[in-house]
Amino acid sequence: MKIMNILQIHNLKPQFPCTFRTVPHHSLSGSLNFSLRKSTRLSSSSFLLLLVTPIRPTFKIFTVSRIEAPFFENNKEDEEEEEDEERNSATNLTEFEDLAPDGVVYQNTLRLVECSMFAAVTGLVYFLSNSLSIENYFGCFFSLPIVISSLRWGVAGGRKTMVATAMLLFVLSGPVKALTYLLTHGLVGFTMGSLWRMGANWGLSIFLCTIARATGAVGYVLTSSFLIRENILALITINIHASLTFIFAAAGINTVPSMNFIYSLFGILVVLNSGFFVFLLHLLYSVFLTRLGMKDSLRLPRWLEKAL
Template sequence: MLTSTTMNILNVHGCYRLQPPISHLSQNTHPTSPTTHHKSKLCYVSSPSILSPYPQFHISKTNPKLRNVRVSEIESPLWTQNNDREENTGSPEDLTMNGDAYQKTLRLVECSMFAALGGLVYILSSSLAIENYFGCFFALPIVFSSMRWDIVAGRKTMVATATLLLVLAGPIKAITYLLMHGFLGLAMGSLWSSKANWGVSVFVSAIVRAMGAMGYVVMYSFLIRENILALITINIHASATFILTSLGYLAIPSMNVIYAIFGTLLLLNCCFFVFLLHLLYALFFTRLGMKASLRLPKWFAKAI
């Protein structure tokens, strides 16, 4: 009697036999006839839905939400693992000791440090009125940068030092540094990095120093509204006249002779100063282990 009652219940719901979940899903997905499709809608609670442990999904071909979903329309991602691997394999090579990025960063850091050191020493020396005692060391950072890296590094050090002095001490200090020490250090560094002869290096550097000194005199003449060059030539003229008179010569030298004497004395002074700088810097670089990059005279190489 229980069996007949169960069959009647199943007949009422329109479900005649038990089907596995896969067959039931296939019937709901692909209906074979309108009657079967109508029966599947009438079976609200059927035996497969009760006995199956898996959830049932009713998929219809006419569903507008799922019609446009295709696997082929998925776009490729912008980031891939291969690109990440290429970046990871390329970056450590640049960060090694011989890498391009590491060398550029090291050169920039050293130029900045030398510029800061040179500017600080110059400002302290000017403030304490001991510039004449430490004047031989102001061009050293520029020469060292040019010797260690190249001429471009020395020029960057000079420009950075002048910019620092312009910000901290004003334009007068910056221009004075460039005329008296900056261009001299750049000329020495350029000649030493190209391994020029000491005679050529001393002569060219002395000319650069003399031109810087003339520019310094002209600048301060403009600032104090007084012709310092005329005062210098007048004193030289008076001294030369006194010397000639004391020797028994009654002659007055012309201004061209005075200018020639002034230029010669200035060039000799610069030559002696630059020669002392060559000796001092060569000794300093030799103690640092940079003797191989220097072209020293034989007498000086034997002396050290």
């Protein structure tokens, strides 16, 4: 009460020694700036209003610089990684291509397997037929695997089958059986298969196969003569000469055939025998391969195509 009386007596009003001055927020940078002035005075209502109003600080927005590529770039490592990826993808593609049915590796593997199987079957059948003395019943089929290999895989396939069969017989039965197979069956099958693969007509094929068969027969006789230390060819020609002399004498012909005539007659008989055998092989193999579905690979005569 004494204080209030004193204020009333002296007619005094509450004064504040300083006032606050707000600065526009556009001139603020990150914080509020307050300037104090002792000369200016504020009333109590203004002071209360200033306390009540919230102060909103403003902040300056800083711009962020653009992200630029570094001056020094490690391009060599990126290029090497890309090259490695390309190489890996290329190797994967080649592996899939090789495993495909039309791939080179797949075809070579299939050719090797088929030729090996044909050689194994032919060698086993020839070995058993010689052991059981039934070679005459299966002799016409010993050249068939070589012909099939030549038609399917070319001349190289037929040659590989023939050589593989001879090597197998060489291991199982010795060099004599292997050489006998080559002379009597291997050369004929290889010649026939090669000519059929090249699309030769039957006339040329029969002629060349006959020569191959006759050459093999003569070679077999000479080989046997060397092994038994006896000239089998001379024995054959002498027997032919004696038989013809007896026939001429019985017929009343007073001539003695010369040895040159005997040799020529022997050669003609061998060629005729080989020719008939080769012709029968052509017929048998044509029918057999047609039944196997390989008719498109054959060049048959018209009369045989009509018959089949």
